[in-house]
Amino acid sequence: MNTHTVDQKRLPGDLAIWIFILAELTVFAALFLMFSVSKSMNPEMFAEGQQTLHPLMGLINTLSLITSSYFVAKAVFFASKGELKKTAQWIWMGIAIASIYLITKGMEYKELFSLGYNLRTNLFYTLYFFITFFHFMHVLMGIVILIAVANKAKKGGYSDDITGVETGASYWHMVDMVWVILFPLIYVIQ
């Protein structure tokens, strides 16, 4: 059977993670608004700054995070069927794909720093580095959570209750959601 049943009106994962997710999204919302308002007030500065970024790297990052999110969703799918080895395998694949994001972002930062751009260059770079690095740290934290979940799943730790898998996955999807907004805001809309 290729389907799994989810209880009606059931919140996946732990309630605490959803409260945490909402708090995180509120912070990101403020940062997005700060970026878009600053952009509308300084269109030339932001246009020049955006010219120094690599849309292809932004695209690769988006594709890697979306694919990683899909792999983690597959992990939850297998967890609900009690197939915990597959759960761990899909999570590890998700982590591997997400590491592309870390490498690409690291390369982008390195290039910008080597060209002399940093947090103090102007408002565009202040917001660009602050927002993307803040998100980068969330990706790192998400990977740490996923490693813990994968290790526990491999040992059969979620045989009775998959709440932990769902909790880790929910956080990971939130990280993906935020990047889905960040990508066009920073790289596409000039």
Place this chain on the structure above:
Amino acid sequence: MQISGKHLAGTWVLLIALTLTSAGLGSIDMPRGLLVFLVLLTVLIKNQQIIDVFMELKSAPPLWRGLMQAFTLFIVVVVGITLII
């Protein structure tokens, strides 16, 4: 609600297609207002899919699904207005 493996895969394909569309729109010469509208529309659809399918909130209590949807809608509308005006 039942989420099948095929449904998850279909959602992933849709998200990839919308991402490529969004990236492609950025390289097409078009009025800024239209670009902002189309790109933010893809954001809205993508996050809706993540919320409903990947996060499985379609079968969650409406309050939680609504809060997540409200976040995306709020951002898209406010950012859209800010960038177009």
